[in-house]
Amino acid sequence: MFKSLLIANRGEIACRVINTARRMGIKTIAVYSDADKGAKHVRFADHAVRLGPAAAKDSYLRADLILKAAREFSAEAIHPGYGFLSENAEFAESCAAAGIAFVGPRPDAIRDMGLKDRAKAIAVEVGAPVLPGYWDLDQDPERLKAEAEKIGFPLLIKAVAGGGGRGIRVVEDGVAFGPALDSARREAAASFGDDRVMLERLVLRPRHIEVQVFGDQHGNLVHLYERDCSIQRRRQKLIEEAPAPGMTEAVRESLTQAALKIAKAVNYSNAGTVEFVADGTGPLRPDGFWFLEMNTRLQVEHPVTEAVLGLDLVEWQLRVAAGENLPLTQDQIHLKGAAIEARIVAEDPAKGFLPSSGVVAGLPDDGAIRVDSGYEIGDIFPDAYDSLVEKAIAHGADRAQALARLQAHLEARVVTGISTNIGYLARLCPLSSFAQGGVHTGLLEDEGLALLKPDALAARRLGLAAIGVQVARELEVPEGASPFDVPDGWRLNAPSHLAVGFQIEDRRVSVELHSDEVQLSAGYRGDHAVVPRRLIHAYGKAKDWTILIAESAGPKAEARGDIAATLFVDRAGASLVERGEVWRYSYPAAEASADSLEASDEITAPLPGKIATIHAQAGQTVKKGQVLVVLEAMKMEHALTASRDGVIAETFVQEGRQVKAADVLIRLVAQEAVT
Known part of the structure; x- marks a missing residue:
């Protein structure tokens, strides 16, 4: 086995690889850009080497600098993770030329499967099902439009060198084809340095199902069952699970055998994923799926396969790269329960999924389920790379139990400082369409209204925020101070009364607090919410924050010890975190006016x-x-x-x-x- 390993990647996958290498007694070397100086993967590794400026082309895509770092620390192997150089055949060849093992497939397999047009041709040769389309070399726009007319609309334009949902456009008719082609080519060139595209018939109500395959250098090849990755937004996966909902043994046999044929055709070794699109208009059928592409690397969603098989796929990768046989044969690999993974990304669903960056704040993960993360509290989330923050993976005896555990985790997760989709995903979990397994790639669009962020102006939330602000102010009063110094709204001849003003995006709101011995109530537009003050507890201080916990009201909730919300109060306002969602209640600026908020x-x-x-x-x-x-x-x-x-x-x-x-x-x- 290798004594030292360089990880040519960043974020959660770099931490994930380092974790396995450390367990195996392998010394690890991290690399980083200026944007990642001091990042978690840099702190986690035994050694770390600066590559260059933040831009990937000047750092994580610089094969020469990565190889130089590997030689400097005598790395015996390089793990590329996913993205960046993971499917770069020239980089794999450079590793071999330098006498360093590349933890991935052979360069010729990367080339054969890396370009979607070549991969389609191979699938046709081995008899795997393929959708009608166009993947020839001629990229003249007029030729492409003519081929599109032959295939028929709607169809997909897809980047030949694509991945991760980039360089893909849905085209409904011939009028939209030209602008969509231009847009797909621009994005493909920016993402992959290759603007070539292919065309493919669009499957209505499609499901995205993939098969994990694994080979070694001795000709052994197995499948590790399937994953369903149908829950996507803008063709970016958000939820992945294993096994696929509604999968039958007959369909699984057809699917996995097609995947093995394709992998065998290129003499595949190490981890790879063969992706298919399936007809989701009814139950899965043995003749109702078609080959899409093969990813010649470890996938982001590999933890769900690990969970249902009890395996460590990174360990398998390292052993195969070191020349060992596959640890198990096909008849020794069996499914155990179900697993679901949610991708937590730095995006704001309430603002059109606008990407976010900043300093990660909140509370540490509670450890109830597996979380693969590239960040810790206080880390900077940069804007130079993709938006993945962490992955939450829940395993259970069946899908229902796994989903319940995932939902519980998402609702309890407290992340602030950056906008995330945690609340959005928490609201997805209980929806009947998803919970009952009716997955397809358009499900999030279909359920758009149900997934909207709840109203920030709801009286109960306003009340919690206002009470949190008031409790935090009282905590600032020095011990032993006069009762008259406590800002609690006390009056000699009338009930206590306080007003707290907030700015919520473009609205200004004043919340009135009325207290008696045990409770405060908040009202807005005649709507009142009673929030027992005794359920607001000081949790602690973190830098400039006062952290408060609001427990669920009611005797049963109190007996369970449920947590309804977490409040972070600072000098500029309060952040309320409830069921994974974050609402920000800022103090209005002195000059703020309704006119200025138009x-x-x-x-x-x-x-x-x-x-x-x-x-x-x-x-x-x-x-x-x-x-x-x-x-x-x-x-x-x-x-x-x-x-x-x-x-x-x-x-x-x-x-x-x-x-x-x-x-x-x-x-x-x-x-x-x-x-």
Whole structure:
């Protein structure tokens, strides 16, 4: 076995690999960019080497610098994780040339499966089911449009070198084909350095089912059953599970045998995943699935396979890369229960899933289920890479038990400082469509209304926030101070009365607190919520925060010791965390007014990025919601729209320009101002 291992990656996968290597007694070397200086994976490894600036092209994609670091610390092997250089055949060859083992498949297998068009051709050769499409070399736009007309609409445009949902566009008709092609090519070029695309018939109500395969250098090849990855947003996976809901032995046999045929055709070794699209309009059928692609690396969702099989796939990877035989044969591999994984990402679902960055705050994970994370409290979450924060993996005797455990974890998870989708996923878990296994890639869109963030202006939440602020103020009073110094609203000839003002996005709210011996109540618009003050407990202090716990009301809840909410109070306001969701209640600025909170005439960059396209010029009349600028950031394209009807007064940027968060891109004026 290797004595030393360099991990050519970052975040949770780097920590995940280091964890297994440490258990196996292998010395670990981390690499990092300037954006990740002091990151968890850097602290976790035995040694760490700086690669360069934050941009991936100057750091994590610099094969020469990674190999130099490996030689410096005499690394015997390099684990590429996923993304970055994990499916780069040239990098695998460079490792071999340097006498360093690449923990992954052979370079020729990476090449054969890395390009979707070549992979489709191989699948056809071995008799695996493939959807009608176009994957030839001719990339002339007119040829592509003609092929699209032959295939029929709706269809998919997919980046040939794609992955992670990038470079993919759904096209409903011929009119939309040209703009969609341009957009897919731009994103493909930015993400993979290759703007070639292929076309594929779109399966309605599709399911995404994949098979984990594993081979060694001695010709042994096994499957590790299937995973369902159908719960996606913008073709990015959010929920993965094993086994697939509704899977039968007949379908599984057809599916796994097709996957093994494809893997065997390229003499595959190490970990790989063969992905299929299945018809989700009814029960799964042996003839109702088609090959999509093969990922020649470890997948983000590999922990659900580990959970249902009781295996460590990273350990398998290292053993196979060291020349050992597969640890088990096919007849020794058996499913045990069910597992579900949720991807926690730094996005704000309430703001169109806008990516987020900042300092991770909140409370440590409670340890009830497995959590693979690349961050700890106090770490900086950068805006230079993808949005994955951590993965929560729940295992149970069956799917219902695994799902219940996942929901309980998400509802108890407390993360602030950055926006996340924890609350969004917590609301997904109990929905009948999902809980009953009716999964398909459009489920999140179908259930959009049910997944909306609950109202921040609900009286009970306003009451909790106001009471939390009041309790925190009282905690600031020095011990032994006069009772008259306690800011509790006490009055000589009337009940106690206090008012706490908040700014909630574009609303200003005043919450009145009335107290007696045991409780405070909060009212808004005539709606009152009674929140027993005795259930608000001081938890502690963390830097500038006062942390409070609000327990569930009612005798049964008190007996269970349930926690209803956690409050973080600072000098600027309060953050309320309830069932994984975060609401921010800020103190209003002195100059704030209703007029200043109207829709802005300035279109600003919501986060750092590069201007991909500009769709409006000075003097042009635009409508509310019309796309004005497309911003490329965090490996995705973000459409910025007009906040109201108006006329473009000025544009301040050009295509290809880098911008910072809050930079003004376009200024609007009212139509009457130019007439």
